[in-house]
Each structure stands twice: as structure tokens, then as C-alpha cells.
Amino acid sequence: METILSIRNLHKRYGRVHAVNDLSLEIHKGNVYGILGPNGSGKSTTLGIVLNVVNRTSGEYSWFGGNLPTHEALKKVGAIIERPNFYPYMSAQQNLELVCKIKGIGYHKVQEKLELVGLWDRKDHKFRTYSLGMKQRLAIASALLNDPEILILDEPTNGLDPQGIHQIRDIIKLIAAQGTTILLASHLLDEVEKVCSHVLVLQYGKMLYSGTVAGMAQQTTAWELGASDLDALQTSLKDYPDLSSMKIENGRLWIQGSSPIDGAALNRYLAERSIYLDHLSERKNSLEQEFLKITASK
Known part of the structure; x- marks a missing residue:
């Protein structure tokens, strides 16, 4: 170029x-x-x-x-x-x-x-x-x-x-x-x-x-998960690779990874442990959110 x-x-x-x-x-x-x-x-x-x-x-x-x-x-x-x-x-x-x-x-x-x-x-x-x-x-x-x-x-x-x-x-x-x-x-x-x-x-x-x-804008990606038993869902994800944060908020479980999380792999991982999701949605940071994160950390 x-x-x-x-x-x-x-x-x-x-x-x-x-x-x-x-x-x-x-x-x-x-x-x-x-x-x-x-x-x-x-x-x-x-x-x-x-x-x-x-x-x-x-x-x-x-x-x-x-x-x-x-x-x-x-x-x-x-x-x-x-x-x-x-x-x-x-x-x-x-x-x-x-x-x-x-x-x-x-x-x-x-x-x-x-x-x-x-x-x-x-x-x-x-x-x-x-x-x-x-x-x-x-x-x-x-x-x-x-x-x-x-x-x-x-x-x-x-x-x-x-x-x-x-x-x-x-x-x-x-x-x-x-x-x-x-x-x-x-x-x-x-x-x-x-x-x-x-x-x-x-x-x-x-x-x-x-x-x-x-x-x-895609440097940080969060996933919003839903299931009938959020406590069991949270427990099942404690050993998920490269997971950096996890919290329950407004009836959903929010997770972030230190590296990109593949939704299909995440769903398979949970199904193998008899946890079946009724909601799975990716949430990317806006440019504003990422800008504030970058500048605040320096």
C-alpha cells in the first residue's frame, strides 16, 4: 500500500x-x-x-x-x-x-x-x-x-x-x-x-x-447470556478459558474475555455441562467507550 x-x-x-x-x-x-x-x-x-x-x-x-x-x-x-x-x-x-x-x-x-x-x-x-x-x-x-x-x-x-x-x-x-x-x-x-x-x-x-x-470499537467485547438458572450458569463458567470478568445484571449474566470469545464454542461448552441458554448476544464497546478506556488507563 x-x-x-x-x-x-x-x-x-x-x-x-x-x-x-x-x-x-x-x-x-x-x-x-x-x-x-x-x-x-x-x-x-x-x-x-x-x-x-x-x-x-x-x-x-x-x-x-x-x-x-x-x-x-x-x-x-x-x-x-x-x-x-x-x-x-x-x-x-x-x-x-x-x-x-x-x-x-x-x-x-x-x-x-x-x-x-x-x-x-x-x-x-x-x-x-x-x-x-x-x-x-x-x-x-x-x-x-x-x-x-x-x-x-x-x-x-x-x-x-x-x-x-x-x-x-x-x-x-x-x-x-x-x-x-x-x-x-x-x-x-x-x-x-x-x-x-x-x-x-x-x-x-x-x-x-x-x-x-x-x-x-471491537477491542473489548462483552457477551450477554440468559438461562433459567443464572447461578448454575455462573458456576459452570468459572473455569472457562480466558474469562476476565463475570457479573449478573438485570436478569442476565455478562461476561468479558481477555481474548475474543467465540459464541458457538461458548454455547457448546455450556451444553456439554447441561446448561442450555435461552439468550446469547454479543455486545461491542462503542468508539466512545473504548476511547475513554484507552485514555483513562494512561
Whole structure:
């Protein structure tokens, strides 16, 4: 799988504050990555370093396999890491045409990108008349003018109302469906769960988890069991392999394993001991539950 961005042992210190602490990760082509963490976790600092606007203390990073100098590689990157900054007295189309002129991009891209973010019908309206959500969509259009291989977004829905959040999420999904790799920093679990395929969890500048969103949510699996005699059921499971916890709650027996539990094997084990279940259901942790567990343990 093609590597878009590789980070190795990255550190950033601000005096006594260790904002990025020995961070290593790889971003592969075609995926949507969410960098998840509370404020102060090092998300924005990391993005600033790889975009060459923040100086690193130590460590290395490389774009596109290290085959291009950073300033050339960044021409293939689209990014929004600050609030949209356009001329308020100019229209959306005029602002994007100015960006095209600065970057040496043909004006024909303007209509294509405005249509993508749903602003073509407002192309002649001045930027100052735009809502916050529209300004953010225009910023995304601007970042896409050069058809980047990767789009980097730092808290893209911050401050938006529910409708604006929904619109940005739909646009991110559409961009991803067209094959653009996306790196999205957020402190909102719901945002990451709905739009990302992979998640990186940071806390105090350290990486706590790196993997798929589905894989993170499935790290802990509980099983809900029902039988006519719960005490006998509980007794029968005391010697079950790799069982880490067991409790009776609301007329059900809840169990968790230190490794994944196979439901069919569990059912056979109990039947061999003359315990017959009338209920067997798997319960996976939500992304929020798993995130809280990971961050609380560090």
C-alpha cells in the first residue's frame, strides 16, 4: 500500500511542555484517518510540523516516500489548519480565482470545486455574507483546487451548527469516495466514527492507539447470556478459558474475555455441562467507550 506520509520518532517541546512525544505513524493512500484526542493532545502541533509551519524539536517525517523535497511534496497536499481567510468584499468565485492565480492553477477548477461543496449557486455572493458553515465549505473548495493527493483538516466542524456539521461530513465522504486520502484532526468521537476508516488516538503528545475505527470499537467485547438458572450458569463458567470478568445484571449474566470469545464454542461448552441458554448476544464497546478506556488507563 502506497505511503503518503511517514512520521518517525517526532518530538516537539515548548519549554517544559512536551507537545509531541516520540510520535511515529504512517498514512496510506486511499484511507480516511481521524486523529482523535482532547485539546492539548498534540494534534494541531503534529499537523503544523508536517505542513512545515511549525519547527520540530527532533524526529523525522517524509511525504510520498521521501522522493520529493518538502516544498515540492506540499504542492500535492491540500490543508485547512486555521479559520478560513478570504477577502470579505470579494465573491466566492473571485476569491478562488485569486487562489488559482497565486498557485498557478487554471480557473476552470473553480466551478468544479464550488459545485463539489455546494456553493456554485452562491458563487457571486460576497464572502462576508457567508455563514460560518459556508465559509468552511469555501475553504475546503480552495484546498482542493490543486487536486491534492491528501487533504488535511484540523477540526473542520468546530463551531458549526448541526446542519453545517452534517454538510461538512457529507463533503468529506464525497471527497474520500473520489479517492483522495484524508487526515482529519478532531476531538469529536462522533465525527471520527461517522467519516473515518482509521483512527489515531493521541494524549499528551503520545500515540495510544493506531488502527481501524472498527478495530478500536471491537477491542473489548462483552457477551450477554440468559438461562433459567443464572447461578448454575455462573458456576459452570468459572473455569472457562480466558474469562476476565463475570457479573449478573438485570436478569442476565455478562461476561468479558481477555481474548475474543467465540459464541458457538461458548454455547457448546455450556451444553456439554447441561446448561442450555435461552439468550446469547454479543455486545461491542462503542468508539466512545473504548476511547475513554484507552485514555483513562494512561
